Amino acid sequence: GESVGLHLPTLSVQEGDNSIINCAYSNSASDYFIWYKQESGKGPQFIIDIRSNMDKRQGQRVTVLLNKTVKHLSLQIAATQPGDSAVYFCAEIGTLNSGYSTLTFGKGTMLLVSP
C-alpha cells in the first residue's frame, strides 16, 4: 500500500510563496479529477476539480493543470498562507469494468507553510 504520515512527501514553503503540488495518476481512462485538502483531525475538503476535456482550471488562489499525455496533475497555490498547511490529495474518477465509477486517491503531499 501507499504511505502517508511519516513517509509522506513534504513540500516546505515560506508564506507568500507560490506552491506547486504534483500528482501522477494511473488510469488513462479517468475523466474527472479532484484535489482535496486534509487538515489534521478533519476529513478531506474538496478544493477544485477538472474534467479530462480541460487542461487548466482556476479557482480562488488555486489552479489545477492537467496533462493527459503524461498522466500528470498539478495544484498551484498562489501566495501560500499558513492556513494552507495540510495534506493534499489528488483523486481520479474512472470507470471500472463493472461500468460503475470509482474515486481513487493518490498518496498525498504534506504542505508546510512557514510564517
Added chain:
Amino acid sequence: KAGVTQTPRYLIKTRGQQVTLSCSPISGHRSVSWYQQTPGQGLQFLFEYFSETQRNKGNFPGRFSGRQFSNSRSEMNVSTLELGDSALYLCASSLRQGAGAFFGQGTRLTVV
C-alpha cells in the same frame, strides 16, 4: 445546507467486538462511499452505495459490511474487530455515482 455528518466522532472498542458507524449525506446526495484511512495505507476505498444498492466494493474482508437506507443515510459495520482495524473511517457523499465527493469529519476508531 448541512455537510456530511458522521457519528460517533470517536470510538474505542475491544478486539473481537463489533462496531457500527453512521453517515448522513448531504441532502439530495444519493451516493455514499466509505473509506479507511491509516498512516501506513493512506485512503483506501471500502464500498459505495447508491439508491440502497452496493455499487462498488474495495479489497476488504467480509468483516466489513455496509448498507444504505431509503433516505440515503448509510451505516458500516465491522465485526470481530482486530487491532489493525484502528483507523479513521471516512464517509463521502455525492450527488450521483461518479461525481465529486464531499467528506465528513470521520470516525476515529481505536481497537484495544
